[in-house]
Amino acid sequence: MRQALMLGVAAAIAAAAPWPQAMAQSEDPVAADFDKFRAIMEEANPAELFEAKGEQLWKTPGGPKKQSLEKCDLGLGPGVVKGAYVQMPRYFADVDRVMDAEARIVHCMVTLQGFELDKLDDKPFSSATKTPDPVSITTYVAAQSAGMKFAPSQSHPKEKEAYEVGKEIFFYRAGAYDFACASCHGLDGGKRIRTQPLPNFAKPETAASAVMGWPGYRMTGGVMHTLQWRLNDCFRQQRFPEPDYTSEMLSNLITYLTVNAQGQVYKGPGIKR
Amino acid sequence: MADPMKIRATVQGDVADVRVLMAHPMETGQRSQGGKKVPLHFIQSITAQLNGKQVFSADISQAISRNPVFAFKVKGAKAGDKISVTWKDNKGESRTDETTVR
Numbered sequence: 001m002r003q004a005l006m007l008g009v010a011a012a013i014a015a016a017a018p019w020p021q022a023m024a025q026s027e028d029p030v031a032a033d034f035d036k037f038r039a040i041m042e043e044a045n046p047a048e049l050f051e052a053k054g055e056q057l058w059k060t061p062g063g064p065k066k067q068s069l070e071k072c073d074l075g076l077g078p079g080v081v082k083g084a085y086v087q088m089p090r091y092f093a094d095v096d097r098v099m100d101a102e103a104r105i106v107h108c109m110v111t112l113q114g115f116e117l118d119k120l121d122d123k124p125f126s127s128a129t130k131t132p133d134p135v136s137i138t139t140y141v142a143a144q145s146a147g148m149k150f151a152p153s154q155s156h157p158k159e160k161e162a163y164e165v166g167k168e169i170f171f172y173r174a175g176a177y178d179f180a181c182a183s184c185h186g187l188d189g190g191k192r193i194r195t196q197p198l199p200n201f202a203k204p205e206t207a208a209s210a211v212m213g214w215p216g217y218r219m220t221g222g223v224m225h226t227l228q229w230r231l232n233d234c235f236r237q238q239r240f241p242e243p244d245y246t247s248e249m250l251s252n253l254i255t256y257l258t259v260n261a262q263g264q265v266y267k268g269p270g271i272k273r
Numbered sequence: 274m275a276d277p278m279k280i281r282a283t284v285q286g287d288v289a290d291v292r293v294l295m296a297h298p299m300e301t302g303q304r305s306q307g308g309k310k311v312p313l314h315f316i317q318s319i320t321a322q323l324n325g326k327q328v329f330s331a332d333i334s335q336a337i338s339r340n341p342v343f344a345f346k347v348k349g350a351k352a353g354d355k356i357s358v359t360w361k362d363n364k365g366e367s368r369t370d371e372t373t374v375r
Contacts, residue, residue, distance in 0.1 A: 046340040049296045222339030
């Protein structure tokens, strides 16, 4: 019984895993067929719709303070969006912590536009009927880094600390199923569960699969999701308490995954099964 | 108001390949939320014009997915021509967007 339950959990995690770009020339026939399917879907990715919406939200004055986000500093100076996504997470002196893209965007919406954090993180994830604004804005920001290499900053001591803490979280086994991120995503040998391959996120060659394709349009249900959602779901599936939206803990884990993937080319917002 | 479409039209020879992404919930009327049926809400008709002249029309149903993608080819299009696409849904909402063939 216990074993059956374990398999169920593992399958659920794998089913939600990002499409592994490293498998593009897969020799596994099942994975190869899915690669073809994904390539067709990428030609017309509805993520573009959310990118357009996000651009509008970024540039249009909004919120209680009637401000646009064009003064938001994503690490490259106020208003600079191009290339910002692949250089995050990074340390921001004004908040004295490391922030990933969505955390920073939410921070800007609170400080510049006057939104209340309590309202933004009440229901932060997309559903069939609603896509929260930070999701669309993150998609827009991410798209402005398409074709660039992941190059998160690791010069500040807090950025190094974020990497180490993120690594600790990745390998931390606990919870009702004695699970860690590494239980599924720390294995070599091209393992997969059903049709979903399990890339090793701890290794530089395959780590890009963790951050590639996010934010991503999920064909199942037709919703746009970000890394904040994906990692939240990982913890839920592991039966851990769910981390707070845009918390330091998630920024740390995203730092670990992005630094492992550094040097690889980000393809922009993706599309998922 | 409905969100904008994304239209891409690229010409090769005298045939333009047009791809349209539409933002629409495409509710089937079968889905429930909070114990209540979500009412039917879907695009009923799509038309496309090349420089104002209709070249494509389609009547579709609620069987089409959310945020649908349509692709079609138009013969006799040149770079610089205008392609516009219009959809109308069962609630009477509509949206028109235009792009230039490249």
